[in-house]
Amino acid sequence: MPGKDGILSGKVSLITGSSSGIGAAAARVFAREGSAVVLIARREERLAALVKELQQTGAEAEYVVADVSRSADMRRAVDFTVERFGRLDTAFNNAGYACGRTPLHLMADEEYDPVMDTNVRGLFNCLRPEITAMLAAGNGGAIVNTSSVGGLVASPVAAPYVASKHAVIGLTKAAAAEYGGEGIRVNAIAPGTTRSELVEAWYAQNPGIEQELHRTTPQPRTADPEETAQAAAWLCSERSSYVTGVTLPVDGGFTAL
Numbered sequence: 001m002p003g004k005d006g007i008l009s010g011k012v013s014l015i016t017g018s019s020s021g022i023g024a025a026a027a028r029v030f031a032r033e034g035s036a037v038v039l040i041a042r043r044e045e046r047l048a049a050l051v052k053e054l055q056q057t058g059a060e061a062e063y064v065v066a067d068v069s070r071s072a073d074m075r076r077a078v079d080f081t082v083e084r085f086g087r088l089d090t091a092f093n094n095a096g097y098a099c100g101r102t103p104l105h106l107m108a109d110e111e112y113d114p115v116m117d118t119n120v121r122g123l124f125n126c127l128r129p130e131i132t133a134m135l136a137a138g139n140g141g142a143i144v145n146t147s148s149v150g151g152l153v154a155s156p157v158a159a160p161y162v163a164s165k166h167a168v169i170g171l172t173k174a175a176a177a178e179y180g181g182e183g184i185r186v187n188a189i190a191p192g193t194t195r196s197e198l199v200e201a202w203y204a205q206n207p208g209i210e211q212e213l214h215r216t217t218p219q220p221r222t223a224d225p226e227e228t229a230q231a232a233a234w235l236c237s238e239r240s241s242y243v244t245g246v247t248l249p250v251d252g253g254f255t256a257l
């Protein structure tokens with residue numbers, strides 16, 4: 001049974017990119033911490049299975065199939081949340097997409113655009129209806145956006161991803177500056193390498209890359225998605241009530257070096 005004493009007890013949370021990886025881990029953590037959750041992604045089978053799993057633990061969980069790059073989809077997802085649960089208290093805007101490893105001067109428009117459409121336009125598409133719903137309810141709120149260590153420092157052959165994740169931090173600061181007076185806090189997390197299906201495939205295709213990454217990380221291991229989700233849950237909770245506009249690295253110290 002989800003904890004009535006959890007740090008998100010009684011909250012209503014929307015989590016994008018929750019069909020796998022960090023977002024799916026966050027769905028479990030937020031529900032365990034007492035929040036009702038609305039899960040958003042494009043793969044319906046994954047969402048339906050996770051909602052069923054959460055409901056079996058006694059959590060309140062629903063899903064909406066939506067593409068964050070389409071503004072109408074995100075308006076529909078927020079409207080659904082407010083109709084179903086009465087309000088929106090917290091949002092974890094986590095959906096993201098990484099491009100292939102192409103040098104900048106060889107990159108086609110078709111490779112650049114989907115990264116920006118998902119990570120930057122997609123985040124804007126989430127923030128606009130979420131903030132509108134929070135302002136209408138008048139109870140403030142907490143929003144966490146997923147950037148990356150790539151939003152803090154660059155790495156080669158990832159220009160659109162690096163640019164998009166820097167933009168996530170820009171949008172986070174802009175929204176924090178604009179809505180602090182209304183009690184809406186907006187923060188970001190910057191995960192380091194976190195075990196997900198994509199990361200597992202990347203490790204499999206590039207033997208030795210995992211060990212190389214660990215050599216440049218003070219905590220020499222890959223994060224578990226649950227560890228990243230815990231940071232998002234804390235920033236969405238009232239435990240972080242005077243924290244806004246920050247980007248919290250969840251990277252085992254990678255960006256400290």
Ligand SMILES: NC(=O)c1ccc[n+]([C@@H]2O[C@H](COP(=O)([O-])OP(=O)(O)OC[C@H]3O[C@@H](n4cnc5c(N)ncnc54)[C@H](OP(=O)(O)O)[C@@H]3O)[C@@H](O)[C@H]2O)c1
Binds near residue numbers: 044118
């Ligand atoms: N894993 C890492 O090492 C790492 C490091 C730094 C930052 N991050 C960031 O963490 C976030 C989560 O990534 P992950 O590692 O958990 O990878 P993942 O398992 O691939 O998760 C990405 C999630 O985003 C969703 N998504 C992608 N495009 C979408 C769209 N247009 N509309 C709606 N949902 C969309 C995917 O669901 P559907 O395909 O079902 O739509 C999936 O649920 C991303 O923002 C990523 O950039 C990850």
